[in-house]
Amino acid sequence: MLIKCFSAALQGIRAELVTIEIHAVAGSEFSLVGLPDNAVKESRDRIRAAMMVNGFKPPIKQITINMAPADLKKEGAGFDLPLAIGMLYVTEDVQRSKLDEYMIVGELSLDGTLQPIRGVLPISLCAKEHGFKGIILPQANAHEAAVVDGIDVIAAETLLEVVHFLNGIQPIEPTHIDIEQAFAQQGGVTDIDFSDIRGQENVRRAMEVAAAGGHNMIMVGPPGSGKSMLAKRLPTILPPLTLEEAIDTTKIHSVAGLLSAGQSLVTTRPFRSPHHTATDVALIGGGSNPHPGEISLAHNGVLFLDEVPEYKRATLEVLRQPIEDRKITVARSKMTIEYPASFMLVAAMNPCPCGNYGNPLRTCTCTPAQVHRYKSRVSGPLLDRIDIQCEVQAVPFEMLQSQQPGEASCVVRERVVRARKVQHERFRNSGIYCNAQMSSRQVRRYCPIDAEGSTLLQKAMESLGLSARAYDRILKVARTIADLESSPNIQPQHLMEAISYRSLDRSTWGE
Secondary structure (H helix, E strand, O other): OOEEEEEEEEEEEEEEEEEEEEEEOOOOOEEEEEOOHHHHHHHHHHHHHHHHHHHOOOOEEEEEEEEOOOOOOEOOOOHHHHHHHHHHHHHOOOOOHHHHHOOOOOOEOOEEEEEOOOOHHHHHHHHHHOOOOOEEEEEEEEEHOOOOOOOEEEEEEEHHHHHHHHOOOOOOOOOOOHHHHHHHOOEEEEEEEEOOOOHHHHHHHHHHHOOOOOEEEEOOOOOOOOOHHHOOOOOOOOOOOHHHHHHHHHHHHHOOOOOOOOOOOOOOOOOOOOOOOHHHHHHHEEEEOOOEEEHOOOOOEEEOOOHHHHHHHHHOOOHHHHHHHHHHEOOOOOOOOEEEEEEEEEEEEOOOOOOOOOOOOOOOOOOHHHHOOOOOOOOOOHHHOOOEEEEOOOOOHHHHHHHHHHOOHHHHHHHHHHHHHHHHHHOOOOOOOHHHOHHHHHHHHHHHOOOHHHEEEEEHHHHHOOHHHHHHHHHHHHHHHHOOOOOOOOOHHHHHHHHEEHHHHOOOOOO
């Protein structure tokens, strides 16, 4: 007897079709092949207990199960349900008629209850791609799978419900959601706002420019000056996620197992803030069985590195390539996986180990050598990739007491969205969406400057010792400032503001 049923294995943020072939003859041995990991190998005991609790007798035969393709690593407990259905066919408790029509995934508890699994959205997309009528999965994953239009999402609570559905005893209505309505209802809800910030007008302006052009940013200032508070409010002035961006972001969070039960989409821009003890793998992704890292979880959102000099130098350096390429490739001996990583990097740091260097209200206790050593923990090549660098000063007491609220996020966001619309038209059909993503060739095309601006930029390059990469980034920021002012051309005042955001390139910054 040979029976086939279908499931899927995650490969990065994609899912690959897995055909489960079960061969049964007289005997009593059990063999599972096809590169299963320990969680898959242990499924035999979970399946046996679930079958017995629900009144089914495990087959007493020699069973060989092959999970094809045999060279693709299978991991996780999501194969419990399809393996159990195959075993139940061997015992003639399940009819074959519907097995070819559905992809099946789900983890089994010992009592037969179906537990949610990660990566359901990519798996559902895989089912549609291969022409399946639908997908059978745990109830907790139903809304996530229903994001994919054109397939039936059959959600069940228990193994018994699945058996009755396949045998035609108990029909299950497919789960459907109005994706446009769900997206509109869930998006944009936040309990923090730019109006919470007192003072810091120069930093607020820098953050508006960063949001409008998708630029990376670093803030330098004493402890308690509001760097973390400002960074956490940056997503509130970013343009809302588009539906396409929401689906891409949801796929990554689904694979990472970060979606809550019943959640269908990630509808707000991610804000990830890993601790400075994070390892290289935690930050960029990978591992023996690769998983997305923090830079991929921040895709279409913000990656915030607080106290950035406290991170290991090697850990920071691995960010250099993803910042440029907006993706990360994890290479292993048997596979190469690519994760998207289009994020805004926002970093914050003190000016020195004690935090008081350049603070007029407190005395710095650090030696010049300590200050230099502290600053040098963030390398020049990494700073080159950060478009906007600004100093954050301590907020005066009088301003902290002020009852006058600052400008609200919704007001700032309107200006940011208008600037992004200009960029969307500019880069239509070019594969990029904001000024920060321009290549050098596109900078030359879209960021021309007049003779006065050229002289101004030349003097800044010579006096600050800026690199060629910094030259491009100044022009990108100037282009964004011009977009915020609805100016078709980059004016000298736009360049002057953009140059002012290169404070860390000066040898005397913070003095």
